Amino acid sequence: MPPQDPRFDTISPLNKGLGPMDHALRATDIPSLNWNLLREDLSLPSAVLYRDKLLHNQQWMRHFIDAYGVKLAPHGKTTMAPQLFQLQLDGGAWGITLATAHQTLVAHAHGVRRVLMANQLIGRPNMAIIANLLRDPAFEFYCLVDSADQVNQLGEYFRSQSQQLNVLIELGVPNGRAGVRDEQQLLSVLTALDRWPDAVRLCGIEVYEGVLDNEPAIRQFLQRACSVTNQLIAEKRFAQKPILTGAGSAWFDIVAEEFTAARFSAPVEIVLRPGCYLTHDVGSYRRAHQRMRQNNPVAHQMNTTLETALHIWAYVQSIPEPTRAIIGMGRRDAAFDSGLPVPALQYRPSANAAANAPSATPAHWTITKLMDQHAYLEIAPGDDLHIGDMLAFDICHPCLTFDKWRTLPILDANYNVVDLVQTFF
């Protein structure tokens, strides 16, 4: 993994899920502590990443993107971990997508020099953060506009700073999130842009197809985006080779298909923004990935799949009834917004850690409830489960798992801690 920015890489001894630390350390000092998960060096619960699987997923996406000849700007809000941003950039990403001025500040502070802020930039303090970053001539930044009011607020602010802001017009759908719904709103935005040519620079078109939930509607929406792009090319509205960008983590195959199949009257930079591929999950993204492998020719042809690279490890703390174990892991540790954690591995600590390895958990073990600090695990009477056993759980949504952890150890195949990832939520 790439090293952390030395200005921000101090690891507090007060973070959860780590091994013993007498005092604050540099992230780069952590491997020399020789922590090993199976040797019980980490205070559980702990969220850990598997190095080999991260690298595998990085490569999977590189192949996918290269096969389509499109650019990748993975959404960084998922992990907010600059070391993982760097891993993604090292894997060929064109830039990093982010959602807020604060997230952009974090990325820039860690060396990211091209950010697609797939969101409207609102409010003077947030504009000030971006204006300040734009004083770095190496920093390339795009954000979204979808109303004349918003364009005027940006125009006024950035004109006052004698700066020029790159924007993409966000297209939206009825009953969806932000984004211009129709021709009239589009015209209103374009008219407003005409007022601030010195301050606001139109660079492309953006959609987030994930507000829709079925493929035909998504394809139609994407085709509209291609058509609007062509329309604005014809009207010479773009100040540069236009960017056309879409794709969350669930439908990036469809976006790749539609955007690369479209005929544009001038060259267009196609940028996809999936974020969750790096850790993957066993919830909605696994289902999406199964669909892709079945239907998308590139994903189908690749003989590998994305792998889950994130586990929460936790102790069995009580087995008060024959069919119920209480696990020391809860909503403060794992996402629960699109499915509860799923048992994956069991390990019984012993004096001789080398003697055994984690084994797959029985298929009938199920988390039935998550409280703040506890999970209810349903088991069968007589199952071989002890208090003090360590269990690894797959998670169903990486975004809301990452934001529960300030540091995540990275493990090698032998469960040695070889690195530490910091998050900046």
Place this chain on the structure above:
Amino acid sequence: MPPQDPRFDTISPLNKGLGPMDHALRATDIPSLNWNLLREDLSLPSAVLYRDKLLHNQQWMRHFIDAYGVKLAPHGKTTMAPQLFQLQLDGGAWGITLATAHQTLVAHAHGVRRVLMANQLIGRPNMAIIANLLRDPAFEFYCLVDSADQVNQLGEYFRSQSQQLNVLIELGVPNGRAGVRDEQQLLSVLTALDRWPDAVRLCGIEVYEGVLDNEPAIRQFLQRACSVTNQLIAEKRFAQKPILTGAGSAWFDIVAEEFTAARFSAPVEIVLRPGCYLTHDVGSYRRAHQRMRQNNPVAHQMNTTLETALHIWAYVQSIPEPTRAIIGMGRRDAAFDSGLPVPALQYRPSANAAANAPSATPAHWTITKLMDQHAYLEIAPGDDLHIGDMLAFDICHPCLTFDKWRTLPILDANYNVVDLVQTFF
């Protein structure tokens, strides 16, 4: 607010929801920056606390506890903010309740010297954290046991350290969380305790009545706890004046009623553990508080109520349809596990901030959906709402809101930032 421990009070310029910072600052330096929310000094979204309301809630609980003559050990997992722990201790709290070894480490590092860990202590690394803290002779610590296996694991570890660990027996209910269910399990724990008199010291009885959802069942459970306490007093099982503790944030009135009404054959230290009273909310705890004010004689007699002391402020970023506004706040910012955020205040920034004050939002404005970084606000056509307006939202669960923020500004009545609270999740 009490000052932060100087070893841990460095505020990174990369935290969200703050004003502009050129470099890391001490928390104590923040007030001198003269940030004001209405003057748009803070990057929104921002979670803020209101000083006056925190102090009001602190006093409300002090009166309640004093009226019953019981002790308070507020659950610190809610905020994980040592400055707020100190505020609670300054308000007469006997100690702080926590859920994990990590949380205990954080509290001790910030000067808390009496912790009731209302949870089982499991796993060698977690036992090592506590063993290390127990080397501070001023540190008083209690945790829970509910099985012979667990007692034996603690006994073995703490005997090897030549240390003595204070424990309470957790009682549980069928289909509930941890805790001994019946006489047989209780006897099994007591028998195990007899093996480790030098290492494990029985100090009381613990229940968490919040696993039940109706008052009659809760009263019955609490009466069982009183009866078990008397039984173990008669058997001379306790190594000290026994602690009898219960009460989450929803039923602490009932616990106070039952525990103070019980007749014990020896003096008992009654300890209540509500955590959410300090910030309160507009979800389940408001409903619980309404019930208390109606039914509990002490709460009824007090002429004041708990007040919501926590708001998320966010910008209106898009109004793409006449009945829909998109707000720059999402699941990364606010709890959504027991109700979505509720609009409370609206403020339109202007050059003359002193000219106006936030006003109450119309009752028909409702958050209908929360995505990672966005909220859908349902409005009526023609409502006076602009892009760039600032909205304050009440929240429905403080626990899962606090853990989205590393720093929360504290505001005075004029929205000046007078302090900053750090969290340590």
